[in-house]
Amino acid sequence: MELLSANPGAAVFAGATDLIPQIQGGRPEPSLVVDLKRIPETSRIEAHNGVWRVGAAIPAAVLTAHAGLSTTFPGLVEAAGLIGSDQIQGRATLGGNLCNASPAADSVPPLVALGADAIIVGPGGERSAPVSEVVIGPGATSLDQAEFITGFRIPSPSQGSSDAYERFIPRTEMDIAVVGSAARIRVDGDGRCEEASVVLAAVAPTVVEVGAASGILAGRVIPTDSARDPFWDELGEAVVSCCNPIDDKRGTAEFRRRVAQVLARRTVVTAARRARETL
Amino acid sequence: MSRTHVTCVLNGDPIDFLCNDYQTLLSVLRDELGMIGTKEGCGTGDCGACSVILDGQLVCSCLVFGPEVEGRSIETIEGMADGQHLHPLQESFLEGAAFQCGVCTPGFLVAAKALLDRNPTPTETEVRYGVAGNLCRCTGYDKIVRSILDAASRMSNPQTHKEAT
Ligand SMILES: Cc1cc2nc3c(=O)[nH]c(=O)nc-3n(C[C@H](O)[C@H](O)[C@H](O)COP(=O)(O)OP(=O)(O)OC[C@H]3O[C@@H](n4cnc5c(N)ncnc54)[C@H](O)[C@@H]3O)c2cc1C
Ligand code: FES
Ligand code: FES
Numbered sequence: 001m002e003l004l005s006a007n008p009g010a011a012v013f014a015g016a017t018d019l020i021p022q023i024q025g026g027r028p029e030p031s032l033v034v035d036l037k038r039i040p041e042t043s044r045i046e047a048h049n050g051v052w053r054v055g056a057a058i059p060a061a062v063l064t065a066h067a068g069l070s071t072t073f074p075g076l077v078e079a080a081g082l083i084g085s086d087q088i089q090g091r092a093t094l095g096g097n098l099c100n101a102s103p104a105a106d107s108v109p110p111l112v113a114l115g116a117d118a119i120i121v122g123p124g125g126e127r128s129a130p131v132s133e134v135v136i137g138p139g140a141t142s143l144d145q146a147e148f149i150t151g152f153r154i155p156s157p158s159q160g161s162s163d164a165y166e167r168f169i170p171r172t173e174m175d176i177a178v179v180g181s182a183a184r185i186r187v188d189g190d191g192r193c194e195e196a197s198v199v200l201a202a203v204a205p206t207v208v209e210v211g212a213a214s215g216i217l218a219g220r221v222i223p224t225d226s227a228r229d230p231f232w233d234e235l236g237e238a239v240v241s242c243c244n245p246i247d248d249k250r251g252t253a254e255f256r257r258r259v260a261q262v263l264a265r266r267t268v269v270t271a272a273r274r275a276r277e278t279l
Numbered sequence: 280m281s282r283t284h285v286t287c288v289l290n291g292d293p294i295d296f297l298c299n300d301y302q303t304l305l306s307v308l309r310d311e312l313g314m315i316g317t318k319e320g321c322g323t324g325d326c327g328a329c330s331v332i333l334d335g336q337l338v339c340s341c342l343v344f345g346p347e348v349e350g351r352s353i354e355t356i357e358g359m360a361d362g363q364h365l366h367p368l369q370e371s372f373l374e375g376a377a378f379q380c381g382v383c384t385p386g387f388l389v390a391a392k393a394l395l396d397r398n399p400t401p402t403e404t405e406v407r408y409g410v411a412g413n414l415c416r417c418t419g420y421d422k423i424v425r426s427i428l429d430a431a432s433r434m435s436n437p438q439t440h441k442e443a444t
Contacts, residue, residue, distance in 0.1 A: 017324055017339075020323070020342045025323075033300070035344075084324065086390065086393065087324070087337050087338055087342075088339070090336035091339075091343070174325070
């Protein structure tokens, strides 16, 4: 931290899977880089009193191989398992995925849907902030130059609650999401939705939460497939109203709106099925 | 620019080297240590030609800074054969004609070894995902996938295989 405060051009890194390609692409080398993996708390995974603490500098391959995490947060682990190839997953971290601040970062929607907080340290000590407040635009975060994230605090899902993540890419592997969707659903003993969170990637400058989702889904029995049901149209409209997508080589804005509707529905169905299985 | 002195383990042997702060592990291996088995395709994590195993984890050496490997252990293609005895994956690649120009081959072999270390009996789909981070411009992949499956079955049933050949 002293190094960071004393060197305004310094940067932290974890897996360097974003940093090195950016330097190769012509971005100036930082005056100094700090390897966060050398700070032990950035590599720890622990659960205490119903809250998980997951280090910010843990490679995705370690997260996907962690049995406890995979059963507790299947959607988050699913997202980590979609980042790049096995080689990339040997390095890529949640902290880097978030702080690189790409609108298409796969692990960010599930972190937001799970209500995770980033644990941030800086010259002023430790603070925490909801993950949804860390990224403020493409490539920009709300962190101070001398601050970094040591880990994430993620509330354990209550009984009857689970999550899911899916993305659309034109190939089967090794591509950046055209649209991503995470869902977290809580159901009651009858399988009726009590609470829902749906968060989308790559449809706006930052990930967006579909604020109306919980109101639309609460009280519904979510079917096990995406069969037509009028409330899906309502959810679809809510999804579209949150989207502010761009046209690019991966897809047009209109295509992204359509895909976002489909993925939101699919991830709600999967999360609800998983939620029922916990009862 | 001052150079950093780094000590690590390479293919089981303790070694040390000097490198620049932003020099990649790939460049350290090739340009400082003369270990040119590890190839450079893209330099940005897309092709997998530079694959190595770092503390048990498959990574692209083009996305690792040299100074990061202080105290860590690296396995490269040069450490794959056991003296004169090729690794079963190397044998299968030879027999299955799984390469043409060969630039991608060390990366495929290292990635395939990491896959089989974790999952000794992968399905074809698992093999295809396991090497999805490796690009080959020559073979069309099929022979590579067959050769990895063949090596997996040799390694898990050495007896059956001996009888069959
Ligand atoms: C071939 C390839 C394929 C990829 N595929 C995908 C994909 O499918 N999906 C996807 O989402 N991404 C993908 N990526 C992007 C990248 O791998 C991910 O964003 C990854 O999670 C970044 O993590 P990292 O630890 O490597 O980040 P780094 O490169 O180490 O850091 C990225 C940025 O975040 C900052 N940073 C890192 N950690 C912290 C921290 N703890 N606190 C504060 N700031 C921090 C760094 O200063 C830097 O600016 C791909 C990259 C490559 C090269
Ligand atoms: S050279 Fe490292 S992935 Fe292509
Ligand atoms: S054999 Fe030439 S690139 Fe694979």
